[in-house]
Amino acid sequence: MKNKDQNLYALAFGGIFIVxxxxxxxxxxxxxxxxxxxxxxxxxFEGISNYMDVFSSTSxxxxxVNTLKFIVVSVPLNMVLAFAxxxxxxxxxxxxxxxxxxxxxxLVVPALSVAVAFELIFSQGGIINTVMxxxxxxxxxxxxxxxxxMVYIWKSIGYNxxxxxxxxxxxxxxxxEAAQLDGAKPFRVTRSIRIPLIIPTIKFTFIMSIMxxxxxxxxxxxxxxxxxxxxxxxxxxxINNNVNNMDxxxxxxxxxxxxxxMLSIVIGLFAMGKDSEVSYEE
Amino acid sequence: xxxxxxPLMHRMFLIISSVLIVxxxxxxxxxxxxxxxxxxxxxxxxxxGYVHLLPDFFSFENYKQIFITSTQYLQKFWISIGLCLTIxxxxxxxxxxxxxxxxxxxxxxxxxxxxxxxxxxxxxxxxTIVSHYILMEKLNLINTYWSIILPLWFSPFGVFLxxxxxxxxxxxxxxxxxxxGAGEFTIFLKIALPQRKNGxxxxxxxxxxxxxxxxxxxxxxxEDTYKYPLSTLTSSLKENGMGIxxxxxxxxxxxxxxxxxxxxxALVDGISTSEVRKI
Numbered sequence: 001m002k003n004k005d006q007n008l009y010a011l012a013f014g015g016i017f018i019v020x021x022x023x024x025x026x027x028x029x030x031x032x033x034x035x036x037x038x039x040x041x042x043x044x045f046e047g048i049s050n051y052m053d054v055f056s057s058t059s060x061x062x063x064x065v066n067t068l069k070f071i072v073v074s075v076p077l078n079m080v081l082a083f084a085x086x087x088x089x090x091x092x093x094x095x096x097x098x099x100x101x102x103x104x105x106x107l108v109v110p111a112l113s114v115a116v117a118f119e120l121i122f123s124q125g126g127i128i129n130t131v132m133x134x135x136x137x138x139x140x141x142x143x144x145x146x147x148x149x150m151v152y153i154w155k156s157i158g159y160n161x162x163x164x165x166x167x168x169x170x171x172x173x174x175x176x177e178a179a180q181l182d183g184a185k186p187f188r189v190t191r192s193i194r195i196p197l198i199i200p201t202i203k204f205t206f207i208m209s210i211m212x213x214x215x216x217x218x219x220x221x222x223x224x225x226x227x228x229x230x231x232x233x234x235x236x237x238x239i240n241n242n243v244n245n246m247d248x249x250x251x252x253x254x255x256x257x258x259x260x261x262m263l264s265i266v267i268g269l270f271a272m273g274k275d276s277e278v279s280y281e282e
Numbered sequence: 283x284x285x286x287x288x289p290l291m292h293r294m295f296l297i298i299s300s301v302l303i304v305x306x307x308x309x310x311x312x313x314x315x316x317x318x319x320x321x322x323x324x325x326x327x328x329x330x331g332y333v334h335l336l337p338d339f340f341s342f343e344n345y346k347q348i349f350i351t352s353t354q355y356l357q358k359f360w361i362s363i364g365l366c367l368t369i370x371x372x373x374x375x376x377x378x379x380x381x382x383x384x385x386x387x388x389x390x391x392x393x394x395x396x397x398x399x400x401x402x403x404x405x406x407x408x409x410t411i412v413s414h415y416i417l418m419e420k421l422n423l424i425n426t427y428w429s430i431i432l433p434l435w436f437s438p439f440g441v442f443l444x445x446x447x448x449x450x451x452x453x454x455x456x457x458x459x460x461x462x463g464a465g466e467f468t469i470f471l472k473i474a475l476p477q478r479k480n481g482x483x484x485x486x487x488x489x490x491x492x493x494x495x496x497x498x499x500x501x502x503x504x505e506d507t508y509k510y511p512l513s514t515l516t517s518s519l520k521e522n523g524m525g526i527x528x529x530x531x532x533x534x535x536x537x538x539x540x541x542x543x544x545x546x547x548a549l550v551d552g553i554s555t556s557e558v559r560k561i
Contacts (some may be wrong), residue, residue: 009466014383016377018395020436023403028413084301088292090351101546108487108538109307110495112515113531116524117306117313120325122334127333154303159553166554186288204557207404214406218497222516239408239535243502248412255409262404270416 032252052251062230063238064257067213070234074149075209079147079202081153082160087190089161100165104158115222122147142231144224151219156212160205166202168194203269210265214258305351309335310535314528317341321524344529355512355530362494362511363537365427369493372435374486381444382470384524386456397444400558403438407498415502434493439556440485446555447481448474484552491538 018104039046085103089096106114107211122128122138129136136148171194179189195202217225217236235254242250313321316337324334348355364373383389384396410433419428451474459469475482500514512534519527542549 007389010383010387010389014380017380024433024436028417030415088296091292099296099300108491108542110534113310113535115307116527117309162553251412
């Protein structure tokens with residue numbers, strides 16, 4: 001097909017999207033980033049003084065630290081659990097559809113539907129406290145962090161499980177069988193064959209899990225409210241509170257920070273280990 | 283002996299995990315059939331120390347409240363339905379067309395634009411919501427549903443997903459059709475789309491679930507609370523009695539649950555395909 005025709009068809013099929021994407025995403029975003037370098041009030045060029053203001057704000061610092069803490073704790077936990085469940089599902093002969101459906105179910109459940117259920121299960125007279133013999137206030141104390149991590153894992157584990165299962169399916173059965181014939185124990189097989197072969201999936205799951213940390217704001221809003229305990233005050237809450245103040249610049253600065261962090265993680269992950277990666281797609 | 287133990291352990295592990303996962307949902311459903319009196323008895327002041335799952339008396343009191351007595355809950359339900367259907371239909375159409383374009387045709391800036399699509403897709407909502415707000419303010423669309431609908435119509439995720447799905451269609455198929463004289467649009471409609479029905483369905487489900495559950499956008503873009511969709515109802519409803527929250531929870535759960543149960547295969551396929559392998 002001639003080049004001219006290609007451009008024409010591309011325009012016909014993708015034109016609406018590209019126009020809309022540029023108009024609604026690219027232009028507004030870069031416009032708002034540009035605005036962060038100017039003063040809110042006078043409109044004069046301020047350089048990075050707005051950024052300095054945000055960094056020195058204690059609520060921002062709290063939110064940033066909490067978000068980092070949350071990611072460092074819950075993402076590995078999430079991935080390990082998802083991996084274990086996916087592996088068990090893989091090895092299960094027979095109806096794993098029902099199990100799989102159950103694990104993915106939280107993904108489609110609205111935050112509202114389970115908020116009160118979680119509150120009651122974790123309430124001070126509820127079952128968790130009784131079983132542990134404690135009287136912990138999970139809703140509004142330093143232990144809110146624990147509940148929040150649990151809700152996050154509950155909600156997002158299904159997605160990771162499916163990603164892992166899909167990647168397991170791509171491992172050639174012959175490879176696993178050969179290892180077993182050589183006398184490798186199941187754990188060894190997992191460690192030395194499965195894991196190295198699904199490293200791209202592990203990286204992607206890692207990134208998506210971090211992304212989901214920001215999505216979990218919905219659940220947090222339902223269970224803990226807009227103004228939660230300090231232990232779980234995260235960047236999303238900082239942004240949400242500033243939306244009410246209409247402080248665009250602060251929010252965009254936080255957004256820029258988040259984006260830079262995510263981009264460096266993504267680029268770092270994809271650059272790292274590119275040579276040692278095994279491709280089984282070809 | 284080891285051969286018999288491992289599968290059993292796997293099974294136990296799966297059963298325990300799935301029970302843990304399912305409990306909050308089951309709790310919400312069964313609690314919605316408990317009267318306020320019963321709920322208060324078992325759960326007020328922190329509760330009696332265990333999860334009371336089965337209702338002592340099966341009560342439709344809460345459902346009567348949300349379906350008959352107060353109209354606001356059903357109102358919000360229909361607002362959500364209308365809003366989500368609008369969002370999903372637009373998004374699916376635009377994404378299918380654009381996804382197809384990205385994989386079938388070569389055009390200037392294709393790589394750059396697609397990279398931008400992937401980058402924006404990986405950004406959290408909070409990163410772009412302010413720029414949307416500023417734009418909507420300029421367009422005078424604040425407090426209208428369009429301020430929510432329009433950005434979602436052009437969501438990068440849909441385009442990415444469809445592009446991934448279409449990329450697996452072998453060229454030989456489309457070439458054969460072209461040799462038989464089929465026009466480009468015919469190829470798209472009669473070959474590509476039906477071949478990748480799973481992709482279209484999974485996008486529909488994922489997009490619907492995401493917009494059905496959205497909380498941030500209505501809070502930011504809508505000013506009048508009567509316009510709020512169902513997802514923004516908070517658990518602070520329980521001031522009026524715990525039962526209503528559970529019933530609302532079930533009400534909110536039904537559409538997405540039905541969609542999910544109906545299209546499990548497609549959904550799993552969609553999630554598996556959404557992995558970014560190489561940009």
